[in-house]
Amino acid sequence: MKKLATILSALTILFFSCSKKPDVGGTKAQNMANEWWVTLDQAGSPDVFGIGHFKIATYNTSTNNDSIWIDDFKSGWQVKFKAAADFTNLTFSAKDAPNEYYPITVNLTEGKIIVNGGHSKSGNIVDSIHMKLVFSDDPGNTYEMNGQARTRFAEDDY
Secondary structure (H helix, E strand, O other): OHHHHHHHHHHHHHHHHHOOOOOOOOOOOOOOOEEEEEEEEEOOEOOOOOOOOEEEEEEEOOOOOOEEEEEOOOOOOOOEEEEEEEOOOOEEEEEEEEOOOOOOEEEEEEEEEEEEEEEOOOOOEEEEEEEEEEEOOOOOOOEEEEEEEOOOOHHHOO
């Protein structure tokens, strides 16, 4: 019996001493990654196409380097493209970025995330997002996407 207790104690110590918690960490884009409620505006006119608020997402690329995906889930202009990102300054831009949803390119300027720069639908302080876009299938027209971070509270969803 004493021998069995010793063996069980040794196995227990061995089992717990060998288990390590993985170092999960984050991605380089974690401070820029989010879902956003935005409108598509033009020349100071909000919601120029009458779409209302629609959801987009910014998230890391699989290479976890110096770029992010911008994806409107086919609910705005139907775009998903990569943009160069400055993770320190929370800015991003793109030049002739290929669209993943249909064959156009996108130019993005003045892309930025402003920490605590907006309010959700119910008045909570959240981050805001802004970018200017030119789509190759509508050259010469500059659009803006402006909005605020999605809180995931039902009262803040559009």
